[in-house]
Amino acid sequence: MKLRFVFAPISIFSAYVSAQDIPPARDTAFPGTMRLEVDARDTEQGIFRVQQSIPVSASGPMVLLFPEWLPGTHAARGQIEKVAGLIIKANGNSLEWRRDAQNVFAFHVDVPKGTRELDVRFQFLSATEPDQGRVVVSPEIINLQWHSVSLYPAGWFTRRIPIVASVTWPAGWKAATALRPASASGSTIQYQATDYETLVDSPVFAGKYSRTEQLGNNVTLSLFADEARYLAATQEQLAPHKKLVEQAIKLFGMVPFDHYDFLVGLTDQIGSIGLEHHRSSENVVNPEYFTDWASGPGRRNLLPHEFSHAWVGKYRRPAGQMVPDFRTPLVNDLLWAYEGQDQFWGYVLGARSGLFSKQETLDALASIAAAQDVRRARDWRDVEDTTRDPIISARRPKGWVSYQRSEDYYNEGLLIWLEIDATLRARTRGAKGMDDFAKAFFAGPNGKWDARGITFEEVASTLNGLSPFDWASLLKARLNGKAANAPLSGLTLGGYQLAYTNEPTPFFKDAEKRSGEVNLTYSLGMTVNKNGHLSTVLWDGPAFKAGLTTAAEIVAVNGKLFSEDALRNAVAQAEGGKDPIKLIVKIGKRVKEVAIEWAGGHRFPRLEKVGVGDGSLDKLLAPRD
Template sequence: MLRHRRFAFAFILLLFLSALPAPAQDAGRPMQIHLDASDVPRKLLHCRIVIPARPGPLTLYYPKWIPGEHSPSGPINDLSGLKISANGKPLAWRRDDVDLYAFHLTVPEGVDSIEASLDYLGQQAREAEGFSSGTCMTAQLGILNWSLVTLYPKGLPPREQKVQAHVKVPQGWKFGTALPIDWQKDGEAQFKTVSLEMLIDSPVLCGAHFREIPIGPKDGPPHFLVLACDSAAGLEIDDDLKSQYDRLVVQAGELFGSRHYRSYRFLLAMSDHIRHDAVEHHECSDNRVPERFLVDEDYRTHASAWMLPHEFVHSWNGKFRRPAGLTTPDYQQPMKTRDLWFYEGLTQYLGFVLTGRSGLYTPDLMQENFALIADWARNQRGRTWRPLEDTTGGAPTLYYARTEWGSRRRGVDFYDEGALLWLDVDTLIREKSGGKKSFDDFCRAFFGGNGSIPDGTSPAVKTYTFDDVVRTLNDVVAHDWKSFLHERLTSTDLEPPLEGLKRGGWKVVYETSPSELLKARESEDKNINLTASIGLKLREDGGVIDIIPGSAADKAGIGPGMKLLAIRDRRWTADRLKEAVAGTSKAKDKLTLMFENQEYFRTFVLDYNGGARYPHLERDEGGADVFGAIFGAVKRTQ
């Protein structure tokens, strides 16, 4: 209680202080940011920032809560070489005792601006790293996120703070960005003055092997695939795939009925030496994918096939419309993440909808996708203690939770369980309206409106609350949506929300062969997924990742930290393990696995005779194929 009160007091004080006029800065003149990215191949950025200032105390912030990352992930440990000066004379700075992202200094008399120079220390990206600290720089390409190299003065909100930025990329490299360009020459560019908010929302993708491909319809705002790859060969795109991305843009227009950007760029950093992930922006997205993402047929079926549609949806859901709790005035105030079930969960659903409607997933792949999600959701036994809305509230730390014990813990489940939840909503709207209405109607109402953005301004943000979502659902079809959503957000039932699949005309069944999608994901994630049979997920090296509570593996006593060595008396391989599991339906002997547990060896006998077991979807006879209609392309006449 005391802690809570102290926090509330500090928060009110913070609000009060941020409302005061800033004494030591000048709102009229823009900041200048000079980013020297010529050392990208050695993963080092240099930056010089000129900040208008008036004499007196000044606080500079390093961005901490980066929009889209939903956590305090600004990589402060990689900020280096900070030197501040005024009129060429060094100024002393001191880090705040409590807020480690704040630096205090005193601007001397007779000075109207200060200069800060700093470096950002990149490194080889590792798993389980924050997005911002997951460096995206290789010998051949880089994504330059301005938040990595920016200090900004306390006081003026980033939406009002004007910035003029300048960038220099390695010799011979090209670049692409949503930022409007003032001039460019030989790998250097100066951008038009924009708000700090827009600058930080507009990364620059640069690379030695670079290509920009216009996609989408001829009318309306332009769209581009902006590619930088570790090889020239990876920049090729065949006509089929290109036409699927064309359709992605068209189908998004059909779904939302409006666009709230001047242009949109899918920035793709394509390398096997970066962490594969993505983050949304208003007029672009920062997508990090394998080197052969566009040229290898295999990658089309991988998880990342829906990455671009997902990030594209965020331009409407997350950027144009944003939960009030995630809309903060600067990058220092904590975000309240409870509404991520809408921000991310709905985006996951609509990302899948557009992946299906654009043809990036065939109908078969979309069925396999939902079969895997339904089975995964059943295995998330943490749902019996942690309701879905606790995974959203806890998101800032859950993003960094280990994968071990994942099904007991529950992680950021609001993505895939969100897809199930919104499928439930969509099919219910269709059922209650006799097929006349669908979730598309909600999208047009909720995400519609005037999309024009006058030059020199930032794209608009229209905030919303839980009640706004309920009201718009009721405008589409009258129902007790408040209770409907509340139940699903607070439930601790063992059973996940699979009503949408049933209403969509499908059911989950288990067969002896894995789907093509599961095989592709095992190969992409380098793991062996036997969760539907013996309840075990292993890394390729045999290390235990997860054990499903109540499964044979769980009852036998297997745990993380152990490493599979042998099946009975023979060294294990993935194929032998899968064969041995399949054989349990016939064999008299039980499945016997030998593990090493931190230098000690132990043999476990699994009480399991169900054979190979993998999830698939099968038509539920009697109902219409609503699922197929949702994920099929739509054409409106209006």
């Protein structure tokens, strides 16, 4: 029997629509202005209700995009899974839409003749538990990110798409953003017209309890808290925040914004964040940031890091991140010059401003250097390859981070820039340093925030202009080499050496307190939380050689029920001994005995001064007049 196959033509909306049908972004003006209205009053269920009008200039196929590749995250982090209830109408009639078969962030519609605009409605179902993503709504604070509550038309550079946005907030709340209000009616604020790229780069913090402080030079500190008492910042505590602004402007020599807003949540009710924008930053710190100021530096390094990003990563950004829209993949090759350099300046400005003391900064650098130095992954994976990590793992937990590496372009990048500073100072007898690099590399007009791309060649040539040297080879060796140890020359040339003692620094203790873990990385090769669960196991360390993994939970230590003190005491008592540390551990439904061979006692990193007088590192950390 002969079979007959009849093939019917398939319309664009029947089953399959392709990313090939998505028009590429063009650098031409979008015909019209989008209008966006967001209802953010649902603080109990965290549901944002969105209504958006999108002008159209012609009938036929059209593609609407949800932002996918998000600046600052270095990956495709748009939360498309939280978009629900999507309805698209034209002239009051619902249109059929189809999600693209290859790019799930794209929606295809067929625009009827005579349509002047599309009416788009949907809900963004923000996370209500951390396992769903970052929580951005609590009964007291909202962190609204425009990329989660809007669509945009494919075919145009996002900076060429005009938009007017408004938000209805809970009654009595105040809001802060780099955008400026155009009008207000009741609890609804309409913001001044802008372009879609700038809108996405201008998130909002809003809350029931807030406080605003002016830090000078058109920089505002906007605070939002879980309770009013957490807003009790003293003038002595605000002073280093003002000095941060002053020192940053002295360092870079120009200002790449017309105004800047620190958006700061003093909260543990919404998820932690530190995210840079050109004229603002999103910062979540512990609620007691001000009220428990004396207990340690805590997260006081966050604001220097994010503020530096206005210059490093926003004004000057890798050429591969100069993209036309949020569909185009970001190229992360130069993240060591973006995040690594910014990590460097964050700690420098933290020290110069007084948000971190000099000793706290030295202790932080010791912890960073030690953590990088024990990464056995450096045997097979170079630093530059870690610039792919935001895409590869998206900060998901890793079982063997010391053998996998993570986003090491941050902290190993810091060490590389520290070496560059020390090398410049040594070669020029102290006449040049990274301050001179900053003024040359970031030179530009004040008050403008047009981004400029950077290349490896420009970094090397700028350094060469300060001191003739084969900087390209040095950078390539540090970025692409497989050295057994971390690049610590910046410390040794700077007058310090990494050492280990049996007493932790105050910074190390504070970090343990904030993490809720016992950090035995440099002795037993593991970290353990307060319940005895292993958080990390150092590759080839004593715990690793004993067969432990992060699936293990310690039940007993040397015959005693687990406690933090019992574990710490066992390590201390093992110094110079011959007997192993004996653990009983639970792994799933099994219980077994484990013997860890270790006789070295406690080992904690710190920096020790080498030589007399101020070295180049001391001079680097000193505030500028």
